[in-house]
Amino acid sequence: MGxxxxxxxxxxxxxxxxxNRTVSKVHxxxxxxxxGTKVIGAESLEDMVSKLxxxxxxxxLVKAGQAVDDFIDKLRRCQSLKAKKLLFVGSGVxxxxxxxxxxxxxxxxxxxxAWPHIKDIFQSxxxxxxxxxxxxxxxxxEGAGHFVKMVHNGIEYGDMQLICEAYHLMKDVLGMxxxxxxEAFDKWNKTExxxxxxxxxxxxxxxxxxxGTHLLPKIRDSAGQKGTGKWTAISAxxxxxxxxxxxxxxxxxxxxxxxxxRVLASKSLSGPQGAKFxxxxxxFLEDIxxxxxxxxxxxxxxxxxxLRQAAKEFGWTLNYGAIALMWRGGCIIRSVFLGKxxxxxxxxxxxxNLLLDNFFSNAVQDCQDSWRRVVSMGVQMGIPMPCFxxxxxxxxxxxxxxxxxxxxxxxxxxxxxxxxxxLSNPGxxxxxxxxxxxxxVSSSSYNA
Numbered sequence: 459m460g461x462x463x464x465x466x467x468x469x470x471x472x473x474x475x476x477x478n479r480t481v482s483k484v485h486x487x488x489x490x491x492x493x494g495t496k497v498i499g500a501e502s503l504e505d506m507v508s509k510l511x512x513x514x515x516x517x518x519l520v521k522a523g524q525a526v527d528d529f530i531d532k533l534r535r536c537q538s539l540k541a542k543k544l545l546f547v548g549s550g551v552x553x554x555x556x557x558x559x560x561x562x563x564x565x566x567x568x569x570x571x572a573w574p575h576i577k578d579i580f581q582s583x584x585x586x587x588x589x590x591x592x593x594x595x596x597x598x599x600e601g602a603g604h605f606v607k608m609v610h611n612g613i614e615y616g617d618m619q620l621i622c623e624a625y626h627l628m629k630d631v632l633g634m635x636x637x638x639x640x641e642a643f644d645k646w647n648k649t650e651x652x653x654x655x656x657x658x659x660x661x662x663x664x665x666x667x668x669x670g671t672h673l674l675p676k677i678r679d680s681a682g683q684k685g686t687g688k689w690t691a692i693s694a695x696x697x698x699x700x701x702x703x704x705x706x707x708x709x710x711x712x713x714x715x716x717x718x719x720r721v722l723a724s725k726s727l728s729g730p731q732g733a734k735f736x737x738x739x740x741x742f743l744e745d746i747x748x749x750x751x752x753x754x755x756x757x758x759x760x761x762x763x764x765l766r767q768a769a770k771e772f773g774w775t776l777n778y779g780a781i782a783l784m785w786r787g788g789c790i791i792r793s794v795f796l797g798k799x800x801x802x803x804x805x806x807x808x809x810x811n812l813l814l815d816n817f818f819s820n821a822v823q824d825c826q827d828s829w830r831r832v833v834s835m836g837v838q839m840g841i842p843m844p845c846f847x848x849x850x851x852x853x854x855x856x857x858x859x860x861x862x863x864x865x866x867x868x869x870x871x872x873x874x875x876x877x878x879x880x881l882s883n884p885g886x887x888x889x890x891x892x893x894x895x896x897x898x899v900s901s902s903s904y905n906a
Contacts, residue, residue, distance in 0.1 A: 460519040461487055462559035463551075463583070468495045470582040475499070477506040513575050545572035550597075550607020552789035553585065561585035563789035564594035565610070565781075567603025585788025587797075593787045598774040605693075605768055606781055609761050612690025612704040614790050615683075616757040617655050619707035619845045624750045625659070627832065631735050631839050632742060636672045640664040646747055650821070651754075653793030681711040690764070697767045702852050703757040706844040729840030742835070748828035753849035755822055758799060759812040760852070766810075779803035813856065822853065868892075875899065 464474045464487075476492070477500040478484050484499040500506035507514065550565035551558065564584045566573070573596050584594035597603040628634045628642065640663035647656045667673045687708045694701035713720075735742070762778060769776045782799040785791055802815040812818045833850055836843045855861060867878040868890075877887040889899070 460558075461491055462555055463517070463519070463562075464497055465491065465495065466559055466561070466583045467579060468492070468497050470579075472579055472582070473498070475506055475509045477503065515576055515579065545569040545575070547572045547576065548601055548604045549580075550603050550610065552607065552610055552785075552791075554790065557585065557788050561593075561788050563610075563784050563787065563792070565597050565603045565606045565784055566594070567597040567599065567601060567606070570596065570599065585792075587783070587787040591783060593784050593789070593792075595777070595780045595784060597781070597784075598769075598776050600772060600774070602772070602774045602776065606765065606776075606784075608686055608689050608693070609765055610785060610789060610791060611686035612701070612707075612764075613757060613761045614655075615687035615690075615707040615711075616703045616761075616845060617653075617754065617791055619710050620703075620750055620753050620757070621655060621659050622710075623841075623843045623846050624746050625663075626841055627746050627836060627843070628743070630841055631835060632739050633735075634743075636663050636674060642743060642747075646750075649747070650751055650795060651747065651793075653795065654790060655793075678717065679714055680717045681714045683708070683711050687711075690761075693768070694760075694764055697764065697771060699760070699764045699767045700852060700855075701760040701764050702848040703753065703760055703845050706848045710842075710844050730838060733839045735835070735839065737835075742831070745828035745832050748825035749832040749846055752822050752825035752829045752853075753846050754795065755812065755818055756849035756852055757845075758795075759818070762799075762812060777803075777807075778809075779807065811856075813853075 460478075461476075464476055467474050473496050475498050476484055476487060478487075481501055484501075488497065488499045498509065500509060506516075510516070545568070547566050547568040549567070551562050552565075553562035557563065561584055564580050566576070566580060577596075580594050581592040584592040586592055597606050625639065628639050634642070640660045643656055643660035643663060647653070647660060662674055663672075665673050667676070687704060690701065691705040691708050694705065765776055765778065765781065768774065779800045779802075782796045782803065786793075786796040786800065798817060799812065802812060802817060803809055805815065809815055813822065829846075829850055833843060833847055836846065864878075867876075870876040871878050871889055872892045875889050877889045879885065879887055
């Protein structure tokens with residue numbers, strides 16, 4: 459990715475000095491990919507620093523964690539800047555190798571005083587949408603840029619799992635062939651689902667191996683992960699936000715990785731006997747599309763709930779419409795759909811939840827019958843749909859003004875004297891002696 463970003467900056471008229479601690483990699487790069495460009499190389503950190511004009515703008519592309527700290531320490535020593543203030547920017551980058559080369563989505567945050575110094579570079583190399591709007595803007599203070607990138611990756615997990623569940627239903631409920639499914643995804647890509655992930659899914663389904671047969675059925679169904687979806691789920695738990703769909707998408711990958719165990723279980727655990735789809739296939743295919751769209755809306759609504767809560771926790775001022783625009787192009791979750799999210803926040807910058815925007819509430823209402831039919835049929839046919847089902851459960855929970863948590867609070871008070879509030883007097887906590895011999899003393903604050 460580093461080499462592609464350098465070439466991208468070069469294409470936009472910036473002279474870039476490349477350095478790698480393995481200096482031979484710099485030589486290889488200059489003699490091959492960067493040959494004929496204005497890119498120059500450095501033999502050491504000192505050499506690199508001496509070649510940069512002030513204020514020096516240095517982009518580090520290293521894995522998160524100790525490597526970043528070590529590298530910054532080296533750089534600080536090299537520049538003898540202990541007495542000076544370094545302006546640090548942490549930026550999320552999305553779009554893979556192609557994005558890095560031809561226009562990624564960039565999500566910078568940190569010291570805002572640094573932004574004027576790097577804004578032209580970042581917005582020049584970023585992907586463009588609409589009338590040339592860059593998919594890059596200042597996100598916020600401290601780690602806001604990386605937090606937004608983390609949530610982007612969590613949403614990516616959700617989008618991918620939703621598409622996989624749609625594929626599973628097409629294959630095992632409707633009995634569709636690969637080319638037939640590819641055609642369906644191609645058609646879906648001309649609807650509200652128009653997106654990079656739907657597009658590549660159609661291409662994957664069409665793809666044939668050297669022997670002329672489809673490649674997809676030969677791929678081992680054990681999913682890998684680098685951890686960013688897990689981090690999003692952990693953050694959601696930490697801040698008490700019900701980001702259920704991303705959580706289920708992570709767990710679906712965990713379950714898929716138990717391949718040998720599942721193979722054994724498949725020999726002894728049975729599902730519905732003799733279940734067979736007998737309805738209208740074209741109608742059910744459209745139901746799957748609508749279920750996917752509705753579930754996607756829920757996932758993004760949850761993702762933006764997490765961003766809103768993080769902003770409260772850290773005192774960030776996040777522009778949610780700008781974040782949607784940053785994701786509109788260049789990145790893995792790029793889609794027309796994100797433009798609708800930007801429009802929602804343009805209508806109401808204080809929007810509490812995407813589901814409360816008329817466009818999205820109407821969209822979910824339009825999809826609701828199809829969504830419920832798909833979940834019902836999938837359950838009857840024994841098809842696992844962790845993200846479709848959790849999305850619908852969240853929707854039903856969110857729209858209920860009364861949930862059974864009153865019983866839960868009573869249980870907590872019964873066994874642990876944790877107290878509860880009355881509907882008629884919120885904010886006032888009381889304890890009941892449920893058994894007549896438990897006493898009237900409540901416990902200290904403890905949210906078990």
